[in-house]
Amino acid sequence: MKPITLTLSKICAAALCGITLGGCPTSPPIRSDPAMSQPVVQFTRQVGYGDSKAVETVTNEFGSTDLQMIAEKMVGSMLEHPALTGRPTLTLSQVRNKTSEYIDTKSIMNSIQTQLVKSGKVRFVRSIDEMQSGVDELQRQNQSGLYKSQGKAKMGNMTAAKYSLEGEIVSIVKQTANTKDVFYKMTLKLYDVEDGSIEWQDEKEIRKTSRR
Amino acid sequence: MKPSLLLITLSCLLALAPIEAGAQPVSPAATDGIASKMIVRGDLNGLQVVDLRSQVRNEVIVVQAEVYNFYQSDARLYYRFRWIDTGGMQVGDGEVWKPLVFLGRQTQYLKGTAPGPKASDFFIEMSAEPR
Numbered sequence A: 001m002k003p004i005t006l007t008l009s010k011i012c013a014a015a016l017c018g019i020t021l022g023g024c025p026t027s028p029p030i031r032s033d034p035a036m037s038q039p040v041v042q043f044t045r046q047v048g049y050g051d052s053k054a055v056e057t058v059t060n061e062f063g064s065t066d067l068q069m070i071a072e073k074m075v076g077s078m079l080e081h082p083a084l085t086g087r088p089t090l091t092l093s094q095v096r097n098k099t100s101e102y103i104d105t106k107s108i109m110n111s112i113q114t115q116l117v118k119s120g121k122v123r124f125v126r127s128i129d130e131m132q133s134g135v136d137e138l139q140r141q142n143q144s145g146l147y148k149s150q151g152k153a154k155m156g157n158m159t160a161a162k163y164s165l166e167g168e169i170v171s172i173v174k175q176t177a178n179t180k181d182v183f184y185k186m187t188l189k190l191y192d193v194e195d196g197s198i199e200w201q202d203e204k205e206i207r208k209t210s211r212r
Numbered sequence B: 001m002k003p004s005l006l007l008i009t010l011s012c013l014l015a016l017a018p019i020e021a022g023a024q025p026v027s028p029a030a031t032d033g034i035a036s037k038m039i040v041r042g043d044l045n046g047l048q049v050v051d052l053r054s055q056v057r058n059e060v061i062v063v064q065a066e067v068y069n070f071y072q073s074d075a076r077l078y079y080r081f082r083w084i085d086t087g088g089m090q091v092g093d094g095e096v097w098k099p100l101v102f103l104g105r106q107t108q109y110l111k112g113t114a115p116g117p118k119a120s121d122f123f124i125e126m127s128a129e130p131r
Helices: A001-024 A064-078 A107-118 A128-143 B002-014
Strands: A089-098 A165-177 A177-192 A197-211 B038-041 B046-057 B060-069 B077-085 B100-102 B107-113 B121-130
Touching: A064 A107, A064 A177, A064 A197, A064 B060, A064 B107, A089 A107, A089 A128, A089 A177, A107 A165, B046 B121, B060 B077, B060 B121, B100 B107, B107 B121
Parallel strands: A089 A165, B038 B121
Antiparallel strands: A165 A177, A177 A197, B046 B060, B060 B107, B077 B100, B077 B121
């Protein structure tokens, strides 16, 4: 019996040592001057940089993870679809926010647009919102008389969009005294501008439940 | 054995025991081939990738992983795909971590689509916690 007792004791002692050593913070590096400051603007409140791709569950309102998950799902689904064969031209149209919250739908669409452009599978042309600045620049180059003809962007050469991206986001909120359940649904459609048909469509659903 | 030593021994054994009583530790991947495509952070709380398949659709890689929860207890999985080009460099900025709840003994499918035709290979990064 005694050798077994001793063996178990040794195992326990080793395990405890391991736990104790593992729990201890490592000693900070020695600095020549402990009062030396770092190149940061810092106040008494603790602020740290986090992972922008981490799952955010601070509250159950629409958050960064929801935006990123919606954009990823939509882009992945669209890239798989044969409608994007041949690098077609797309434009962004409106995304209606039918939730009870303020959600910057333009930001969702910008994330989707960024990922699609980076994929190299599509080309985006100016949306209605972005058109005026493009027209202004064309008029400045062609009508101000300030520019020589060589290298000047000519009027009437804009490429029209073959497809238009439109969508909406809705939410259903259920709440009791200590539980809140929010269901988001984002629907995105790719319309053929010429004939008005839907070439591709997908949805992303997100459920978030919080308890007091 | 002294009572104090016995208490320490029992505490150690309880600390080292699996979370689910009587549960065997579950490998994160069903085969070595699947394991070679995974980056796992610690124990997956009974979750295992039992099937992994990929195909090319419209010039982009589409991956589907079938994950099974071998435990009765629920688990929350965090996962993301990492896409690699032919030179071994990461394609894109990296995906967002996605949470997925598994009920006990439940199977779920994880699907990932490469961010473009440049991606030629992938890894699935996983991390799990008890729900």
